[in-house]
Amino acid sequence: MNLSKTEAEAALREIESVVTQTRRAIAGSCCSAMLILWGVIWVIGYSATQFFPRQWAWTWGPLSIGGIAFSWLLGARRRGPVRSPLFPRLFIAWIVLFGYAIIWAYLLHPFNGARLGAYFGAVPMFGYVVAGLWLGRFFIWIGATVTILTVIGVAAFPAYLNLWMAVTCGGSLIISGVYIRRCWR
């Protein structure tokens, strides 16, 4: 088989384009709805905590349980385009991550309320960054951006930290989800 340099170049470009499209189609099919869902939960939860801090348990309890139930429903009903032996392990990894996050919160006690909220906001972002090492740079960007915004909020706006988390971090998740839905399909 004999190929010219131009033909080889075109074939390599085609391969790169298909790889990018495939990864985007996979992310678009399963992740955009999850990002929007959790972004909305963060906006509602952190806003409510800012204005009604004493009712945080009544806010976050139902929101977290509802969010997990909806996430499970989305995953079960949508059945993305990929079947992977990695998925059950990813699910277990999230449970392990949050198990450790709860233990660390207990070990580091006492936190003030807002910092505890920021801490539990940063934990899933750590998960995004680590998952991004396998799933693609986009997740690293989301995780790193929201984490940096969280740290800025803790340092610069401690009195309005929950509101900051709602707008910047919840907003980032919603925008990322909408972007994936609009541009990656």
Added chain:
Amino acid sequence: MAELDPIIHQPVRLRIMAALTSLHDGSALDFSTLGKLLKVTDGNLGAHLQTLEQAGYIKVGKSFVQRKPRTHAAATYQGRARFQAHVEALQDILRTKP
């Protein structure tokens, strides 16, 4: 020096292999998603998948989602190795040809 693979070289099969090898080892891609991604008809896609399956480069399987059958395709170990060699051969052409 790596060699070009005549089975993979065909444009649609090249794109199928690129899509399937971009997944993690053991992961399979849905038939309809693959068709949409590559913008090919079901018949055309089916024929090329069959050629790749007969060569041992991919594995095609069926599963049921809400009682509807779904076809999935995954690159085999051999398919991944041959695709990698094909890509290296293409890169060699870029390096060595004037």
